[in-house]
Amino acid sequence: MKKQTLPLAYPFDWSGLENFDYPLDANGIPQVYMGKKLGLKYNPITIAQYGLFHLQKYGTSNDESELKIAQAAAAWLVENFRDWRRDIGAWVYDYDLEFYGPKAPWVSGMAQGLGISLLLRIHQLAADDQILEITQRAFRAFLHPVSEGGVTACFPDGSLIFEEFTTEPPSLVLNGYIFALLGILDYAIFWQNSEAQDLFQVATRGLIKNLHRYDTGYWNLYDLHPTRRLASPMYLKVHVQLLRILAELTGESVFTATVEKWQRYLSSPICRFRWLTGKVLEKIRLFFS
Structure with a gap:
C-alpha cells in the first residue's frame, strides 16, 4: 500500500499552554496525579502529547535526547496497546474518573487520535511494522459507536462526533474531538486511505454545523x-x-x-x-x- 509522508512536527504547539512538568517513571514516562484515591496514573493522552511535544523539539533542535524521549513515549504506547472489542485495539484506561463518570475499562477518542499521530511519525524515522499494525487497529475505534466499544457519538442534531470520554450521556468535549480529528487526518494522509478521509470530511461538516453550541x-x-x-x-x-x-x-x-x-x-x-x-x-x- 502506498504511503504518504507526514510532517515531523505535529501542527498543535503546546508552548505557553502545557509545560509537561509531570513526575516521570524509571523509563521517563510521565504520570499524572489523579487525587488521593487514585494517586499517580498513566494517561495515554498525556503520554502521546508528551511524545509529540518532544518530537517537535527534536525537529527544531536536532537534539537526539529529545528524539529519545519521543521514542520512549511511543514505546510505552506500543507496549500498552490492547485488544479491545470487536476488531478494535486501544489504549485502555484502567481507572474510573469521577467527573463525567467513565468506569474502567474505557477508551478515549482523543487518546486514539494522538496515539496514531505520534506512532506514524515515529515510524517514519525508524520503520516498524508493529507500529503500522497498531495504528490500523487503533483507527477502527472511529468506525464504531461508544455502545459497541468505539468512540463515536452524536451531536443533538445527529452529526458525528468522537468522544474524549466515552460516557452516557455524551460529554462532547471540544478539544478532545478536534485532537481525534487530527489523528484521523494523519491516518488518512499517511495511508492514502479514502475511508479515513471521508470520515474526516463528514466529522468536519458536523463540527461546522454544531460549533455554535459551544x-x-x-x-x-x-x-x-x-x-x-x-x-x-x-x-x-x-x-x-x-x-x-x-x-x-x-x-x-x-x-x-x-x-x-x-x-x-x-x-x-x-x-x-x-x-x-x-x-x-x-x-x-x-x-x-
Missing part, C-alpha cells in the same frame, strides 16, 4: 455535557489554536470567523469578568447538584 456569546464551553462547563482561559486558547489549524487544513471560513470571535473574548476585560462570574456560579451549581 459559544456562550462572551466565552465558550469546554463540553456539551449536561453540566455545561465554561472553558478555562487556557482551554479557550487551546480551542482557538485547534480551530485555526482546522481553518488552515480545510479552508472553511466558519473556523476563521470563530477564531477571530473567540480571540476577542480572550482580550475583552468584560468577557473575562463575565467568565469569572459564570465560573463562580457554575461551581455553586455543581456543588448543590
